[in-house]
Amino acid sequence: MKAFLKYREVWLLAAIVVLIGLISMRFPGFANPANLRQVFNDTSILMILALGQMVVILTRSIDLSMASNLCFTGMVVAMLNAAHPAIPIPLLIVVALLVGLVLGAINGLLVWRLNIPSIVVTLGTLTIYRGATFVISGGAWVNADQMSPDFIGLQRAAFLGIPVLSWIAILVIALFFLLMTRTALGRSIYAIGVNPTASIYAGIDVGRTKFIVFCISGMAAGLCGYLWISRYVIASVEVANGYELNIIAACVIGGISIAGGIGSVGGAVLGALFLGIISNALPVINISPFWQMAISGSAIILAVVLNARGERRQGRIILKKAEAA
């Protein structure tokens, strides 16, 4: 199983290398390390969101509310920063994590306690959270001018030549890697996705675990709320509108099965990078804007088709002898 997963990621990595190669043919500067570092930095937010979404999808659920959660949390921290510039940024990040956690916990509670399918719950909260953003802000924007220099500057500061934003992404990737491979929770998440019934018999509390994964995705969205706003220096109700689809696309491209149970941290990161490279490259290779969307869409479908082929499960023959007889 593990060897198989690695195999899939190797293929995705190869696809990314080919993609970079193709882009370099039209735009030679693309493959140089400085540019690739920038692409990684540009993709950091999507990677964190895709990791949050991954743990949810692994348990056969889905979180459609992440982009709205990001928008709401981003507005909260931006308004806090505008009103009280003295609040230190690390504290604001903690606030972002907490607000995101609360919004994620609401999803989780509805899924756990009321047993509503996650797609329905999060479709509802997708609208509610964005509407709530409208309510708290009164529709007004928070502009670059109202944000403190630290608020905007933190993620841009360089540490060992790499921006803090990239370091945050690397840290989050490491945390998710530990979570998925070294903890009982990580194993439970996989177990629930592979076979929820068997998980109950194995003593895993399926509802509670689902609650926890929604808390995790909520925190990821909350963190990205701050990162997004300080990156694009404008907080409005339109922030990340429709972005939930990019997050899910990154997961699917990364080989995370929508049916649950299959997927890895590496896959989610590579899936996000794949999309990040496309959105970074399309503007520089001089393709008509009318074609750009069609191209990103085709890349998604192609990746999914390839993954689906590898994922098709063969029925297991348990009585080989009997069949032969």
Next chain:
Amino acid sequence: MSFLKKLMVTAAFSAAIFVNAAYAENVKIALVVKSLGNGFFDAANKGAEEAAKELGDVDIIYTGPTKATAEAQIEVINSLIAQKVNAIAISANDADALVPALKKAMDRGITVISWDSGVAPEGRQLHLNPSDTNLIGETIIKLAADYLPEGGDVAILSASSTATNQNAWIEAAKKVLPEKFPKINLVATVYGDDDSAKSTDEAKGLLKSYPNLKAIIAPTTVGVVAAAQVVTDQGLIGKVNVTGLALPSEFKKFIDNGASQAVALWNPIDLGYSAVYLAHDLAVKKEEAKPGATLSIGRVGKVTLDDTNSAAMAPPFKFDKSNIEEFSKIY
């Protein structure tokens, strides 16, 4: 999204009904915008309220969809028709798609005008351009050219590739380039869809593709902020000048830090104010909108309609280091 939108629209209208029950004789003018939660339109609403106060007998219904699409605006228009407003003044998300809905409104005796972003002539009685299309086209190039005495490469970062107003300005800009600005070389036009993330990607793409780029011209308030932030982040202040159309309050930071020398915009407050005056002229004073007619727009002055029943308000106003501080407090 749709449910919330309906809820908000319903709430706005129920509020409007209650108000109008008390002042039944008041004229209801609906100011329909591309999307709610946009600083530009909030400022226009301020002007509309000011006009309403001056006119005395007007109630403003400030409304619009939460997402800037034509479909969503049609729903809003249909609800306004059901509410029997006296006039609709709309900034359209699509010039043609709204025509049937607005025709229906006119058939019911509702005065329909468009402002800011226009509707095709058969869907409205008159259109108020914030400024003259050719003048805007020339201004956005001039803003870049003024700081490039030697000339050089410039690129345009627009909103969506189908936006009515941006496309007209870019067309006009291209027309004046060869004769008036021979040293300015327009190398590309890209589209950021009025989305911060996409505009950022496109601005970065421009800087990569054209290392000799001297200026990015973004005739859209979202794109211009994204481009200025990219120039700031990449340490290109002083090398690449970002200019275009920007709201002073959103853009002040980038005039201050030098990423931009100057930007321009018309006054959205005056625009909302004038739109309400024109709607009032037609709906209450029963003035006729026909080519050549001159209509009053209160303190802003008068406008004359051209042969498509369009009028232009004023030339774009320039913001630079000397006045950005003052205007950023207003809008």
